Amino acid sequence: MINVEKFIRPETIGAAVSLLKAPDCIVLAGGTGVTLSRDPNVRTVIDLSDLQELKSIDITDERIRLGAMVTMTQLRRASGLPAALVTAARAIGSTPLRNVITVGGELARGVYWNDLPVALLAMDAVVEIASEAGVEKLPIAAFLAEHPKKTLAGGKLITAVEIERRFTHVGYLKFARTEVDYAICNLACGLRVEDGVIREARVAVGAIVPLARRIPEAEQSLVGTAPGEEAFVRAAKALVEAIEPRPDFRVSREYQRQLMESLTRRVLEAASQSEQ
Amino acid sequence: MIPIELDINGQTIEMEVAPDLTLLDLLRAVGVVSVKKGCGEGDCGACGVLLDGVYVKSCLILAAQASGRSVETVESLGNVEHPHPLQTAFVDAGAVQCGFCIPSMLLAAKSLIEDHPEPTVEQIREGLDGNLCRCTGYVKQIEAVQTAAAVMKEEDHD
Numbered sequence: 001m002i003n004v005e006k007f008i009r010p011e012t013i014g015a016a017v018s019l020l021k022a023p024d025c026i027v028l029a030g031g032t033g034v035t036l037s038r039d040p041n042v043r044t045v046i047d048l049s050d051l052q053e054l055k056s057i058d059i060t061d062e063r064i065r066l067g068a069m070v071t072m073t074q075l076r077r078a079s080g081l082p083a084a085l086v087t088a089a090r091a092i093g094s095t096p097l098r099n100v101i102t103v104g105g106e107l108a109r110g111v112y113w114n115d116l117p118v119a120l121l122a123m124d125a126v127v128e129i130a131s132e133a134g135v136e137k138l139p140i141a142a143f144l145a146e147h148p149k150k151t152l153a154g155g156k157l158i159t160a161v162e163i164e165r166r167f168t169h170v171g172y173l174k175f176a177r178t179e180v181d182y183a184i185c186n187l188a189c190g191l192r193v194e195d196g197v198i199r200e201a202r203v204a205v206g207a208i209v210p211l212a213r214r215i216p217e218a219e220q221s222l223v224g225t226a227p228g229e230e231a232f233v234r235a236a237k238a239l240v241e242a243i244e245p246r247p248d249f250r251v252s253r254e255y256q257r258q259l260m261e262s263l264t265r266r267v268l269e270a271a272s273q274s275e276q
Numbered sequence: 277m278i279p280i281e282l283d284i285n286g287q288t289i290e291m292e293v294a295p296d297l298t299l300l301d302l303l304r305a306v307g308v309v310s311v312k313k314g315c316g317e318g319d320c321g322a323c324g325v326l327l328d329g330v331y332v333k334s335c336l337i338l339a340a341q342a343s344g345r346s347v348e349t350v351e352s353l354g355n356v357e358h359p360h361p362l363q364t365a366f367v368d369a370g371a372v373q374c375g376f377c378i379p380s381m382l383l384a385a386k387s388l389i390e391d392h393p394e395p396t397v398e399q400i401r402e403g404l405d406g407n408l409c410r411c412t413g414y415v416k417q418i419e420a421v422q423t424a425a426a427v428m429k430e431e432d433h434d
Contacts (some may be wrong), residue, residue, distance in 0.1 A: 004295030007278045007340040028341060035298060035336045036317055045295070047341055094406030095384065096324055096333045180405055 001037055006044045013053065013159060017130050019046050021155035029069060030100035032093075033109050054104070054159060057081075064163040068104030072116075075103075082165070083274060084172035084188060088119035091174035091186070104158040107140075110148040110211055112246060113182035117144060117212040119172045120161060121204035122188035128160040135159070141214055167202070168193045169227075171271030173263055177250070183207035184251055187263045189271050191227065198222045203235065203264070208245045208256055217242040218264065227272040229265075236264035280343035284308060285352040293339040299325070300334040302342075303349065310350045310379040314408075321407040324380035325349050331387040333406065350379035353386070361431065362386060365424035366417070373411035381407045385421045393429055395421065 010016040019025060024043040028034050034045070048054060054069035059080045066075070075081060075089035076098060092098055092106070092115045106116035107127060120140050127143045129136050132155060140161075143151055152158070167190035174186040185208040192200040201222035206212035218239035225231040245256040277292040284303070293302060300323045303311045314320035316335050323334045326348040334347075354360035359367075362382050372378050381404060388395060388403025395403070400421045401414075409417065 001296035001338065007295060007338075028338075031338065031341060032318060032336050035338055035341075045338070045340070049341070094321070095388075095403055096321060096331050096406040097318065097336075099330050100332055100336070 001035070001039075001042065001045070003040050004042055004045055007047065008044060009047045009050045011050055013051060013130050013157065016046055016048065016051065017132055017155055017157050019044070020157055021132065027108065027157065029102040029105040029108075030071065030097075032097055032101055033105065033111075048104075062165055064165065066103045066161045066163075068102060068158045068160055070103045072098035072101045072106075082123065082163075082170045084119055084122070084170040084190075084271070085163075088115045088172045088174070088186075088188070091115045091172070091183070094180045103161055107143070107158055107161070108148050108152060110144075112210050113186075113207050114212060115172075115174055115183060115186055115206070118186045118204045118206035119170075119188045120163070121212055121214050122172070122190040122202045123163045123167060123170055124190065124202060126162045126164075127158060128162060129156050130159045131156045137162070144211060144213060147211065167191055167200070169271040169274060171267040171274065173267045173270070175259060175263055184248065185256065185259050185263055187260075187267045189264075189267050191222070191268075191271060193227055193272075196226055198225055198227055198231070201235075203239060203268075205239070205243065205260070208248070208260060209243060210246050215239050215242050222268075227268070229269075232265045232268040232272075235268060236261045239264045278340045278343075280340055282339075282342055282344075283346035285347070285349060295338070295340060297339040298335050299327075299337040299339050299342045299347070302339040303334060303347070308349050308351065312376055312380065314376070319408070320377075321384070322377050322380050324383050324407065326383055326387060329387075329390075331384050331406075348383070350382050353382060360386075361427040362389075362420070362424040365420040365427065369416045369420035369423060371412065371416035371420040377407055377409045381409070381417060385417075385424065389421070389425045389428060393425060395425055397422075 026042045028047040054067040058065040072089040125140045127138045169191040172188040174183045176183050186206045188204045190202040201219040203218040204214045218235045221235045221238040240261050281290045312322035314322035318336045325334045328345045392399045400418050
């Protein structure tokens with residue numbers, strides 16, 4: 001913020017995205033990541049706090065729509081959301097941080113410890129992005145295929161996240177040294193079980209990798225099997241084999257591998273026992 | 277410099293601020309020194325304030341971002357002659373030792389009691405999870421919040 005000259009609170013999404021075209025802009029949502037920035041290239045702060053249309057949660061039996069400025073506390077308190085989503089929101093930081101951290105900020109920041117993107121990957125969420133060219137909807141896996149900074153370059157603004165309630169079982173787990181610490185590993189899964197068989201599976205991991213991502217090897221090992229210990233152990237092994245853990249000064253690589261295996265089994269077990 | 281207007285404990289101030297000035301540094305500069313600067317980077321929670329009634333860490337809010345909004349600090353809660361039930365309960369429970377974390381913790385407690393007028397221990401622990409206290413073991417603060425909540429419910433205190 002050292003060279004900032006302008007601080008603008010646009011009143012419409014249109015005004016925000018037209019300002020965002022300038023390369024020296026930074027978007028301010030909750031501010032937990034932006035406030036302490038020392039980036040000398042940032043000249044303009046675009047504060048989204050007046051955009052009321054980004055602050056609502058809409059829930060139906062089929063879909064969930066979360067505005068980009070919805071806070072983790074709002075998610076924590078909302079009724080009718082999948083438990084895994086509420087658990088992920090609760091896992092983030094502490095109360096005063098959850099009071100300001102937003103859905104859009106969790107997605108746009110792209111730091112390894114982000115919790116929400118992992119849960120959203122397991123639910124096949126779709127990220128709604130506005131720019132001067134119009135509105136595009138990007139599956140979250142595609143959104144996270146590159147660092148969000150790249151994905152959002154050129155004046156793009158996250159406006160909402162949509163979740164189709166397709167999975168019958170969804171789970172989320174964060175592992176950290178303390179409740180308020182950054183995750184060492186977080187894991188989420190989404191299963192669509194029909195007639196006792198897993199028809200579709202999503203397994204996503206964060207913190208132990210530089211950017212949250214799905215693990216197709218674990219997903220494929222689950223499809224067509226019956227939910228249960230045997231399938232979950234196999235999926236956990238597939239996940240561990242597919243991941244090269246990010247170096248982490250807090251834990252050894254051996255520890256990371258054992259952790260991923262245990263957490264994968266646990267999250268699948270927990271999800272399979274919960275109805276969404 | 278960025279012009280801002282801010283309500284601090286019922287008083288409106290207008291001033292020009294540097295773009296990187298945090299709400300925490302602004303509050304201390306204008307004399308609201310109950311708001312403590314511990315870590316300055318969002319960990320310790322000694323700088324907590326209520327911003328439009330929401331409990332936040334003021335080191336992670338830019339002064340310019342707070343413009344047009346209202347800030348409440350512990351100065352607005354009560355004073356020695358007329359303490360707020362939370363202040364009385366914290367003293368009575370022995371929840372205050374060095375006191376550095378307490379102004380912020382009282383605001384966190386006020387906020388959590390607004391959300392949960394009869395808080396469980398679990399709800400208190402969650403509501404205070406952003407406040408580090410290096411003197412105590414948090415046990416007395418939890419007791420104090422429970423006591424204060426009961427008093428506030430009886431008195432219909434805000």
